[in-house]
Amino acid sequence: MAVFPRAAGPGCGRLRRVSALTWITVGSLAAWGWLLLGQGFFWRTDVRLPDRTPPADWPAVAIVVPARDEAGVLPSSLPSLLAQDYPGRAEVFLVDDGSSDGTSELARALAARHGGLPLTVDSPGEPGPGWTGKLWAVRHGMALARARTDAEYLLLTDADIAHAPDSLRELVAAARSNGLDLVSQMARLRVASFWERLVVPAFVYFFAQLYPFRRVGRPGARTAAAAGGCVLLRREAAERAGVPERIRQAVIDDVALARAVQRSGGRIWLGLADRVESVRPYPGLASLWRMVSRSAYAQLLHSPLLLAGTVAGLTVVYLVPPVAVVAGALGGAEGALVAGAAAWAVMAGTFAPMLRYYRLPVWWAPLLPVTALLYLLMTVDSAVQHHRGRGAAWKGRTYTRPEAAP
Structure with missing residues (x-):
């Protein structure tokens, strides 16, 4: 059957x-x-600045601030840089990357009102072929610093970042005490609105998942990253790494900078900040x-x-x-x-x-x-958006993928 x-x-x-x-x-x-x-x-959040023994002699520092249409945040950020309580010589270079909202004029007015560290405001003109606007501005700021100061360190900080009065002093002490060529702090971002609270902490969480802070700069480790809002960079290390020229097309410029410094033999460090904060608002999901x-x-x-x-x-x-x-x-x-x-x-x-x-x-x-x-x-x-030709669009500029750039 x-x-x-x-x-x-x-x-x-x-x-x-x-x-x-x-x-x-x-x-x-x-x-x-x-x-x-x-x-x-x-997932741990206890990675903070390492040993910060004050050096016997405080090196000169040039603070480079690339800015494009930042009039809305400068009153909350620029005075904090001008008011840095730093024992050595320091000077601020704000590089206006083609702003149309009066960023340069406002920066000069703030310096006149608040005083503090010397401020130079200049503009490099439109970016050269193959350059992103921010790195073109950073390049110009670094050139100004070389021409006008003998700064040993460069503090690269965004126009929306507010620093506590001792921020520069702490960064330099950490770099000197630990023999670091690059010290970067992930600024605490704004979490006032509902969407900021939902999205922003996860942004830092995902970043740390991709680039675990404990692995950044560890001898023999391949992980390299920085947070572009706050980077203290030894000028000699920058020249040895060939930056920013070598990374001129990078849209994610902070990670590219850290990799270039590390690959050229420099020592790097990345952690979370306690008193360095972003003042840029992101009130809605669209922003x-x-x-x-x-x-x-x-x-x-x-x-x-x-x-x-x-x-x-x-x-x-x-x-x-x-x-x-x-x-x-x-x-x-x-x-x-x-x-x-x-x-x-x-x-x-x-x-x-x-x-x-x-x-x-x-x-x-x-x-x-x-x-x-x-x-x-x-x-x-x-x-x-990339495949529609809009690529990495930011503040009126669209950047092509690196191999397609001139």
Whole structure:
């Protein structure tokens, strides 16, 4: 008698789907186990300036501030630079990168009103072929510093960054005490609006996940990064690394700068700041979206393959756990429910220290999957804008991918 195989019932398809979800969720949990223990403890927020023994002689410092249409933030940032309590000689060079809002005039007026360190305001004109506007301005500021001072160090700081009065002194002491060629602090960003609170701490969290601070500058480590808002750079190291000329096309210029210095034999350090803060507001989602999307695809080297991998990785690591919890609870898949809840708990637990650093309640931590979804969409949008010819657009300029630049 012939024996016919039993037809698969409707429950078998559901079983296969639930089983696949469970395995994917277990993979997500395994990824979080590795991120927790094997990614340089990126989630810890206790990396601060190292030993800061005051030097016997305080070296001269040139403070270079590239600025383009920054009249809205200069009153909150520039006076903090002019008021630096620094025992050595220091001078501020504000380089106006083609502003149309009176940035130069305002800077001079602020210097006249507040006094403090000497201020030079100048403009380099339109960027040369193959240069980004910011690095063209930094190049001009460094040239001014070489011509007018004998500065041993350059403080490269953005126009929206406010410094505590002892910021420069602490940076120089850390560099001198530890023999560092580059010292960079990730400024504390503004978290006043709802969207800033939802997006900004995750921005720093993701950055630290890519570039664990503990690995930056470690002897033999390949991880190199800096935070462009606050970089103290030894002038000799800059010349040895050939910057900014060697990185003139870089959209993510801070990471490119750190890599160039490290590859030329320089010692670098990166950590979180306590008293260096960004005063730039991002009141709505649109402004935050532009901040992330303008450089996200450049971070992926304009590679469709890396884009696909990033989308898949963000989905599995950040989105699958809450989906598994909901699907497991509704469908009775205990394995998916348990694995998803565990992965989500580890995710929230690693995010909590960053929320505390930003003085936000830890109940925001379980919302990280929502923020990750936003970042996924921003990254995809960055690629779409690039392929439409808009590339890394910022303040009226659009930059092509490096190999396409003249």
